[in-house]
Amino acid sequence: xxxxxxxxxxxxxxxxxxxxxxxxxxxxxxxxxxxxxxxxxxxxxxxxxxxxxxxxxxxxxxxxxxxxxxxxxxxxxxxxxxxxxxxxxxxxxxxxxxxxxxxxxxxxxxxxxxxxxxxxxxxxxxxxxxxxxxxxxxxxxxxxxxxxxxxxxxxxxxxxxxxxxxxxxxxxxxxxxxxxxxxxxxxxxxxxxxxxxxxxxxxxxxxxxxxxxxxxxxxxxxxxxxxxxxxxxxxxxxxxxxxxxxxxxxxxxxxxxxxxxxxxxxxxxxxxxxxxxxxxxxxxxxxxxxxxxxxxxxxxxxxxxxxxxxxxxxxxxxxxxxxxxxxxxxxxxxxxxxxxxxxxxxxxxxxxxxxxxxxxxxxxxxxxxxxxxxxxxxxxxxxxxxxxxxxxxxxxxxxxxxxxxxxxxxxxxxxxxxxxxxxxxxxxxxxxxxxxxxxxxxxxxxxxxxxxxxxxxxxxxxxxxxxxxxxxxxxxxxxxxxxxxxxxxxxxxxxxxxxxxxxxxxxxxxxxxxxxxxxxxxxxxxxxxxxxxxxxxxxxxxxxxxxxxxxxxxxxxxxxxxxxxxxxxxxxxxxxxxxxxxxxxxxxxxxxxxxxxxxxxxxxxxxxxxxxxxxxxxxxxxxxxxxx
RNA sequence: GGGCCUGUAGCUCAGCAUGGAUAGAGUGCUGGACUUCUAAUCCAGUGGUCAAGGGAUCGAAGCCCUUCGGGCCCGCCA
Numbered sequence: 098x099x100x101x102x103x104x105x106x107x108x109x110x111x112x113x114x115x116x117x118x119x120x121x122x123x124x125x126x127x128x129x130x131x132x133x134x135x136x137x138x139x140x141x142x143x144x145x146x147x148x149x150x151x152x153x154x155x156x157x158x159x160x161x162x163x164x165x166x167x168x169x170x171x172x173x174x175x176x177x178x179x180x181x182x183x184x185x186x187x188x189x190x191x192x193x194x195x196x197x198x199x200x201x202x203x204x205x206x207x208x209x210x211x212x213x214x215x216x217x218x219x220x221x222x223x224x225x226x227x228x229x230x231x232x233x234x235x236x237x238x239x240x241x242x243x244x245x246x247x248x249x250x251x252x253x254x255x256x257x258x259x260x261x262x263x264x265x266x267x268x269x270x271x272x273x274x275x276x277x278x279x280x281x282x283x284x285x286x287x288x289x290x291x292x293x294x295x296x297x298x299x300x301x302x303x304x305x306x307x308x309x310x311x312x313x314x315x316x317x318x319x320x321x322x323x324x325x326x327x328x329x330x331x332x333x334x335x336x337x338x339x340x341x342x343x344x345x346x347x348x349x350x351x352x353x354x355x356x357x358x359x360x361x362x363x364x365x366x367x368x369x370x371x372x373x374x375x376x377x378x379x380x381x382x383x384x385x386x387x388x389x390x391x392x393x394x395x396x397x398x399x400x401x402x403x404x405x406x407x408x409x410x411x412x413x414x415x416x417x418x419x420x421x422x423x424x425x426x427x428x429x430x431x432x433x434x435x436x437x438x439x440x441x442x443x444x445x446x447x448x449x450x451x452x453x454x455x456x457x458x459x460x461x462x463x464x465x466x467x468x469x470x471x472x473x474x475x476x477x478x479x480x481x482x483x484x485x486x487x488x489x490x491x492x493x494x495x496x497x498x499x500x501x502x503x504x505x506x507x508x509x510x511x512x513x514x515x516x517x518x519x520x521x522x523x524x525x526x527x528x529x530x531x532x533x534x535x536x537x538x539x540x541x542x543x544x545x546x547x548x549x550x551x552x553x554x555x556x557x558x559x560x561x562x563x564x565x566x567x568x569x570x571x572x573x574x575x576x577x578x579x580x581x582x583x584x585x586x587x588x589x590x591x592x593x594x595x596x597x598x599x600x601x602x603x604x605x606x607x608x609x610x611x612x613x614x615x616x617x618x619x620x621x622x623x624x625x626x627x628x629x630x631x632x633x634x635x636x637x638x639x640x641x642x643x644x645x646x647x648x649x650x651x652x653x654x655x656x657x658x659x660x661x662x663x664x665x666x667x668x669x670x671x672x673x674x675x676x677x678x679x680x681x682x683x684x685x686x687x688x689x690x691x692x693x694x695x696x697x698x699x700x701x702x703x704x705x706x707x708x709x710x711x712x713x714x715x716x717x718x719x720x721x722x723x724x725x
Numbered sequence: 726g727g728g729c730c731u732g733u734a735g736c737u738c739a740g741c742a743u744g745g746a747u748a749g750a751g752u753g754c755u756g757g758a759c760u761u762c763u764a765a766u767c768c769a770g771u772g773g774u775c776a777a778g779g780g781a782u783c784g785a786a787g788c789c790c791u792u793c794g795g796g797c798c799c800g801c802c803a
Contacts, residue, residue, distance in 0.1 A: 550765090
């Protein structure tokens with residue numbers, strides 16, 4: 098009987114009593130109380146029935162309460178009617194606590210079978226391989242990685258893809274820079290290759306096009322060569338993008354993200370999938386050859402409203418637009434096409450998951466990375482395009498398939514942080530731009546944070562050796578960044594401020610990690626762990642009850658966040674758990690408790706907390722440090 | 726012009742899907758708690774016309790409509 102069972106138990110009993118009393122069936126709720134004073138569960142049935150019965154909500158609640166009191170069952174110790182009309186319940190703590198403590202010892206605690214193991218594709222990261230990841234990309238990676246972890250916990254069979262756009266204009270730019278722009282092919286000593294390509298080559302070459310038309314000419318030539326894929330230039334491009342990708346992935350792994358497969362755009366292009374899909378679109382009447390007007394000679398997808406433009410698929414010169422690359426890829430992800438790829442092992446990641454890459458050569462392994470539901474994490478500036486793709490896909494009418502664009506608002510730079518890039522924004526925040534060099538690199542943020550967390554860790558743990566301190570510093574730095582990127586809603590802009598992000602107090606990742614470390618230390622000092630099967634009725638302070646109830650809510654939070662694809666729910670849950678624990682820690686002695694039995698009961702509570710918070714933090718991809 | 730998102734405490738945000746009790750956190754500011762299981766902590770105080778107006782409802786921060794402010798998107802670029 099975790100909180101879910103408690104609330105559901107109360108609900109079914111109220112439903113039964115209501116029916117017994119001859120009341121009409123209404124879809125009432127039993128939820129947690131909004132305030133401690135009201136007890137542990139609230140029911141709104143009085144409000145809903147008052148219309149039908151023409152009685153006051155509190156009178157109706159009273160009638161149900163009286164019946165409920167005849168048989169409170171295992172879960173409830175008190176039923177109260179609030180003058181406002183709510184029906185409130187106080188839990189039978191000795192039973193509730195026992196059940197929470199018992200279930201929280203299950204290694205799979207918190208899992209909830211929402212997905213029935215259904216194959217689900219999740220694509221995120223997908224950064225052009227011509228630059229280092231900046232703080233805006235980090236939001237995408239963290240949202241995607243966290244959603245993946247949550248969906249797995251909710252029993253979806255998740256396949257995580259990272260789409261590598263290795264044949265586009267942005268890649269052409271750095272190739273032009275390296276081949277014709279006078280840039281060395283190796284970075285200065287000590288600089289990562291992705292940083293070199295992005296910070297030095299990309300930014301300056303794009304600034305030079307206007308002054309140097311001969312470079313701009315080279316760009317179109319290089320782009321064409323990349324797409325055709327046979328020339329020396331294409332071979333060089335492949336080398337360069339793979340080197341950049343490798344460096345980008347190091348940053349992703351540093352952040353704790355992992356993937357199942359790398360999908361190379363160049364291969365999608367060369368696989369011939371587009372031709373297949375295009376023919377299908379023609380025969381289904383989705384693609385339409387425009388005869389007149391400004392789009393004459395183009396294949397278009399007609400819009401259904403006059404306010405919206407038709408979308409061009411194939412230009413009048415016969416060359417497909419980028420959307421023509423996205424449509425077959427979307428179809429491929431949904432498993433609507435014969436898979437032209439084989440798969441090659443790219444790397445074994447730190448969580449032991451194998452990362453595969455697509456190959457058109459017949460030397461790989463046949464695998465399945467498709468799903469019935471495809472979730473693509475892309476920022477909401479691309480909402481319109483994603484909507485078009487969704488519409489086209491739904492035109493194929495494949496039952497049971499769904500294509501979801503998970504959008505999120507962008508990360509902007511605070512006026513202060515913009516100023517450090519020599520950008521005066523007049524007090525407004527600044528949109529980041531890779532091309533203009535307006536961004537803050539992810540590695541840089543982690544490094545600066547790492548210095549800060551290292552100092553703190555050393556101050557608090559002078560006896561720890563260097564490797565231990567470095568490890569803690571990195572865990573806390575990543576925790577701070579991941580939490581900051583996930584704690585608010587997807588549709589809120591994050592204004593990134595470097596100095597603010599160095600604050601490690603309050604509603605932050607380190608706060609939560611600290612609570613974990615505190616729990617670990619209590620358990621460490623206690624030595625042997627006692628059996629946890631009785632004596633929980635001794636946990637009688639509000640601090641203990643609150644903590645236990647928070648622990649008991651884990652699976653409800655997993656369900657909620659998985660259903661709504663809302664990672665922040667787990668972030669908020671971790672914070673709530675930690676607040677309950679820290680308050681408990683300050684007010685209740687564990688090792689110095691009055692009796693041996695009470696020490697035992699509290700140790701069990703602390704252990705349940707540690708286990709549950711550890712699992713919840715894992716969903717956020719945040720390491721739980723033993724000390725900090 | 727059209728579309729999407731957003732507006733809640735000085736600042737950053739929960740709560741809105743599924744209406745219900747005195748609207749909550751963090752941060753800031755003021756004060757208090759370390760010879761104690763780690764003070765990256767805790768406790769107290771401070772701080773609100775839930776953008777504005779209207780509507781439906783017994784009841785609205787939440788639902789509907791209108792207006793205003795802010796952001797983003799609308800290429801034979803990707």
